[in-house]
Amino acid sequence: MNRSVDKVQERLTRTIKALESQRxxxxxxxxxxxxxxxxxVDESAVRTTRDVDILIRRTDLPAVIETMxxxxxxxxxxxxxxxxxxxxxxxxxxxxxxxxxxxxxxxGERVHPDDEFxxxxxxxxxxxxxxxxxxxEALVKMKLNVFRDKDRVHLRDMLEVGLIDESWTQLLPxxxxxxxxxxxxxxx
Numbered sequence: 001m002n003r004s005v006d007k008v009q010e011r012l013t014r015t016i017k018a019l020e021s022q023r024x025x026x027x028x029x030x031x032x033x034x035x036x037x038x039x040x041v042d043e044s045a046v047r048t049t050r051d052v053d054i055l056i057r058r059t060d061l062p063a064v065i066e067t068m069x070x071x072x073x074x075x076x077x078x079x080x081x082x083x084x085x086x087x088x089x090x091x092x093x094x095x096x097x098x099x100x101x102x103x104x105x106x107x108g109e110r111v112h113p114d115d116e117f118x119x120x121x122x123x124x125x126x127x128x129x130x131x132x133x134x135x136x137e138a139l140v141k142m143k144l145n146v147f148r149d150k151d152r153v154h155l156r157d158m159l160e161v162g163l164i165d166e167s168w169t170q171l172l173p174x175x176x177x178x179x180x181x182x183x184x185x186x187x188x
Contacts, residue, residue: 017071032049032133034049035047051103074091088104140168
């Protein structure tokens with residue numbers, strides 16, 4: 001188990017180094033962003049995650065592919081299970097698995113076609129634990145927008161450590177505020 005956690009962290013570190021070496025703008029999103037924010041309050045409340053999610057500009061995709069492939073990653077555009085939409089991912093070598101790859105999200109674009117809101121811009125990135133991480137408000141909106149089981153778990157973690165609370169419902173668009181209130185009312 002420790003080795004699998006270490007491998008995910010190594011993959012994140014390699015990705016950061018590769019993109020920074022070429023000065024390609026990016027931001028850490030997803031479970032690693034949640035982890036970085038939660039650790040600021042309570043390191044013991046941090047969860048592991050099995051993949052790496054990176055936010056980039058679509059116009060930087062060719063440079064990202066070249067950079068990541070030169071570091072041993074293998075670029076693939078795959079279909080999401082049971083859906084028409086495509087996902088851009090870097091496998092960790094030719095035998096890498098999608099579920100533990102580096103997944104790309106594009107700034108200003110919807111993650112899923114039926115999402116109400118687009119991903120944030122790269123202007124919404126700041127340094128958290130010395131890593132380029134999405135700002136908390138943008139992360140919360142992303143998690144509420146997609147609202148899968150794992151997103152709800154991440155939001156509950158942020159609620160539990162006090163990063164967000166009921167006052168946030170006043171800062172959010174109505175439907176996202178309703179989703180947050182649902183989690184506050186039903187924390188289990």
